[in-house]
Amino acid sequence: MNEINSSPQREKWCGHEFLFKFRGFWFTQIYLEATKRVVETFKPLPGDVILASFPKTGTTWLKALLHSIIHPSPCHANHPLTLNHPHQLIPSLETDLYIEKWREVGGIGSTRTPQFPVVKDPEKARILSTHLPYQILGDILDSSDCKIVYVTRNPKDTLVSLWHFMQKSSVVEKDEWEMEVAVDQFCRGVVPFGPYYDHVLAYRQERFNRPEKVYFLTYEELKENPKFHVRKLGEFLGCPFDQSENGEEKIDEIVKMCSFETLSSQQVNKSNELPNVFPLPYSAFFRKGEVGDHKNYLEHKMITKIDGVTREKFHACGYMYGI
Ligand code: PAP
Numbered sequence: 147m148n149e150i151n152s153s154p155q156r157e158k159w160c161g162h163e164f165l166f167k168f169r170g171f172w173f174t175q176i177y178l179e180a181t182k183r184v185v186e187t188f189k190p191l192p193g194d195v196i197l198a199s200f201p202k203t204g205t206t207w208l209k210a211l212l213h214s215i216i217h218p219s220p221c222h223a224n225h226p227l228t229l230n231h232p233h234q235l236i237p238s239l240e241t242d243l244y245i246e247k248w249r250e251v252g253g254i255g256s257t258r259t260p261q262f263p264v265v266k267d268p269e270k271a272r273i274l275s276t277h278l279p280y281q282i283l284g285d286i287l288d289s290s291d292c293k294i295v296y297v298t299r300n301p302k303d304t305l306v307s308l309w310h311f312m313q314k315s316s317v318v319e320k321d322e323w324e325m326e327v328a329v330d331q332f333c334r335g336v337v338p339f340g341p342y343y344d345h346v347l348a349y350r351q352e353r354f355n356r357p358e359k360v361y362f363l364t365y366e367e368l369k370e371n372p373k374f375h376v377r378k379l380g381e382f383l384g385c386p387f388d389q390s391e392n393g394e395e396k397i398d399e400i401v402k403m404c405s406f407e408t409l410s411s412q413q414v415n416k417s418n419e420l421p422n423v424f425p426l427p428y429s430a431f432f433r434k435g436e437v438g439d440h441k442n443y444l445e446h447k448m449i450t451k452i453d454g455v456t457r458e459k460f461h462a463c464g465y466m467y468g469i
Contacts, residue, residue, distance in 0.1 A: 302440035406435030
């Protein structure tokens, strides 16, 4: 029996969910099935832009930014981001394109043809997103000339964001996923798409290997200086902003349109409707959008525990991030 078909190791996660191990990373069953389909069949096009991230590290924000940079649109009532949730504009490989709709979980195993976005202008890139680690997707990404944008976030804020997200999910009944348990699982890497640390380090290494193809940034850097990163992303993606006042204005507009304040106040993003492919409402992707919110939720001993792992995994190999 090959690796794709063999029974994977499993561990209890939260609610009634289990996580299954595949190539060193953990997945819920539905995402594991989708991941295997991605691995077996996905072929990126040379011009694709792949937004890669660990969950809750800034994916929604980057989706809004990348879409605005590649498909600029003047700010008006019909702006794509006033009509669509960022997740509707940029589909995800394993949680969208290659998944059986969550409402039809019983249908796992049957195949449906992924509905890739059609880009009418050949000059424009197709943008796709993924939470899959480089350890699983790397060979596929390397086989094409696509570009990768990777965003990461302080591990403690990432965990706290994930914890809140799961509280809104039907998977967790109220108070059922204790923070202490969540911290322990995060530190052991047993969370969807985890281990977080291995996920971050592999994309970071790839940035060093192929800087012209991989743009690596942190949520905190983006908060600190969004204009700088929008300009840099424009250059990286081959759609640079000019240095004139006009270029500056365009950057300002994008930063404002994609800010937490603007996006979270759009009707579509406040909606309690469920996206087609996800058992959580659109509004669940916008909570606080702050740096350092973990201080309001993690006890001292939890912080010490996560910082210990951060030192061991990041600092020991020279990546002085996350504490
Ligand atoms: P996903 O992986 O499920 O798509 P993702 O978008 O990566 O989630 O992370 C959600 C976090 O980004 C939330 O953080 P919080 O829980 O700490 O608040 C969400 O509020 C935040 N977020 C969403 N959009 C923005 C934005 N435009 N600017 C800043 N933060 C944002």
